[in-house]
Amino acid sequence: MLHSCSPWHPVAMMNRYLLPSLRLPALAALLAMLAASSAPADEGWHDLHEAVREGRIVPLPDILDWLEARYVGQVLEVELERDDGRMTYEVEMLGPQGQVVEFEFDAASGQLIGMEGVNINGMRREDGAE
Numbered sequence: 001m002l003h004s005c006s007p008w009h010p011v012a013m014m015n016r017y018l019l020p021s022l023r024l025p026a027l028a029a030l031l032a033m034l035a036a037s038s039a040p041a042d043e044g045w046h047d048l049h050e051a052v053r054e055g056r057i058v059p060l061p062d063i064l065d066w067l068e069a070r071y072v073g074q075v076l077e078v079e080l081e082r083d084d085g086r087m088t089y090e091v092e093m094l095g096p097q098g099q100v101v102e103f104e105f106d107a108a109s110g111q112l113i114g115m116e117g118v119n120i121n122g123m124r125r126e127d128g129a130e
Helices: 010-018 024-036 041-053 060-070
Strands: 074-083 086-094 100-106 112-117
Touching: 060 074, 060 086
Parallel strands: none
Antiparallel strands: 074 086, 086 100, 100 112
């Protein structure tokens, strides 16, 4: 069971990364995604916590830290999806010029595997790591 003092507790993660930059519709979508999962929400979070603890997937804060170091924008939505047995994080961000960009990461390795959107270069940080 996850405890509220755990950095992987859903409330702790949302307080640290998502709530400051999520708009109400994105938060509603995240909650709907959790409610629609095949396992009860507590079991789903437990399974994700176990996968992170066992090193099967990269912690979401690592992905968000990587993005923050390289791109300017606000996180609108985060999804963890399984496609053909491969787990991926999809992070949608709103850029400073109003552009919406989706970044896709391999959840097992944390590597960026795709970007989609308009004017992605307009979101790159000048001092960002490569």
